[in-house]
Amino acid sequence: MKTAPRVGVFGLLGSGNLGNDGSLEAVLGYLRAEHPEAVVDALCGGPEVVMARYRIPATRLHWYRGEYRTASGAGAIAAKALGKLVDAVRTAAWVRRHDVVIVPGMGVLEATLPLRPWGFPYSQFLLCAAGRLFGTRVALVGVGADAIGNRPTRALVRWSARLAAYRSYRDALSREAIRAMGVDTTQDEVYPDLAFALPTPRTTAPPGPPGLVCVGVMAFHGGDDDRARAEEIHRRYLDGTTRFVRTLVDEGRPVRLLTGDKCDAPVVAAILDAVDSPLVTAAETASLADLMKEMAAAETVVATRYHNLICALKTGTPTLALSYAAKSDALMERMGLGAYCHPARQIDAGQLLAQFRSLEKRSAELRRTLAERNLAAARQLQDQFTALTAALFPTAGKTLQEVR
Structure with a gap:
């Protein structure tokens, strides 16, 4: 047996x-x-x-x-x-x-x-x-x-x-x-990140309000070598993100705040407090599937966390990365959006808005690009799982006596 x-x-x-x-x-x-x-x-x-x-x-x-x-x-x-x-x-x-x-x-x-x-x-x-x-x-x-x-x-x-x-x-x-x-x-x-192997949620819900922008935030304090400047980095990130959200609201754009970890909740609270407007709301998400449903309803996504970016890209939504590590830049380049990365450590409001407007102008083109890249990622992950089976289950199909 x-x-x-x-x-x-x-x-x-x-x-x-x-x-x-x-x-x-x-x-x-x-x-x-x-x-x-x-x-x-x-x-x-x-x-x-x-x-x-x-x-x-x-x-x-x-x-x-x-x-x-x-x-x-x-x-x-x-x-x-x-x-x-x-x-x-x-x-x-x-x-x-x-x-x-x-x-x-x-x-x-x-x-x-x-x-x-x-x-x-x-x-x-x-x-x-x-x-x-x-x-x-x-x-x-x-x-x-x-x-x-x-x-x-x-x-x-x-x-x-x-x-x-x-x-x-x-x-x-x-x-x-x-x-x-x-x-x-x-x-x-x-191979592409494993999250690209997850199913893209099918939803019959109506799209979000016209012009909806999802903004994925993060309790960002820099990296392991930035401990001495952690609070300064966090204040700069929070201030830049808040100013960006306020600009969108001033233009009449609805904004949906998203997180990727329970530790991000204080950042959402701080932005909601600073930008006191009914146009800014926060989503409650318990999985990447929940995140993808939110992002699929948006016209554009601006996000920091790596897997927030993956969720947005997987739904084919034009995305701008507030990049905190080289992995974010590599992901965006792989998906054809390498021009739309902005440093999370040094958010420049003017440059960020210019990148955001460029992204929205190219929306239709970028959605086609993302559809192609997502198909390629799915094929590559099938190769990953085939390789994994060969490496980890070499005795698959053998009997217990043969294994012994």
Whole structure:
């Protein structure tokens, strides 16, 4: 008889980041379509959400529940240190129970947002080391990477990549970043982000009000190397975004504010407070599908978060990126909108408006371009999943006796 493969999914899933959960959804769709016999569970940041939403068993990633809170007292510091030791044992035991572990997309090999080495980089290193120790195939699938300045973080990321059994990337710059860290990437491939494999929601709802602009905002404080200037960067970003929204409202344009993570809510509140107008509303979204429905109803999208951009581009809506990392620029270039990137760190109201007006003038042309690029992305992701099956399930179809 055949043996059902035991497959684990790993990451900051169910923790409030819609992009991370969208990557998980894409991989679960692949597994259910191509490997329905697989027994799947998760080691993740938000197990309650993952169990409720995706109907798979899930275990909390960290033993210490205050892992992502700043340890301010001796007790908290000791608990966090103990948690690192406990997590090493817990992670190894979880990995050992699986044939395959998949890290679905996400920027797990980058530090474009503030990141401590003993946080997720350490957890991922434990995963990959345990996989190598116990013979469990660990796959980093369609992940993002970038240059990392912090040496401990860079070392953990480099060793995680080296120890993984399979790697693929969501853009060429990610592969180059890992190669520059000293990892052999000659067998690694580049495919579109996993979120492009998600179905585009079909909606019978009427389009949004005439001239609707969706603005995706972010609790942006710079990257891992910007901690000293984090508040200054955030104030500049919030001020620039608010001024842009106010200009649209002054022209009579309705604006719909969107987020991509629960931590973005204060930015929405600040803009609503500063631009006191019924033309500005905020959407409540629980998934990338919800985001896509909002963006499909808009004439134009201006967004910051990477997966906000993907949702807008996937619906074929002309999009302008408030870019905070090279991955956003690479995505926009890949989708034919490379001219419509604006730096999130230094928003220039005049230049941003000029880019926005140019984008709207070319709307019909850009919608055709996006339709073509989306078809190409779908075909490339089919190739990704075919390659993944060959790498992770080489015994598919063999009997239990043959495997032994």
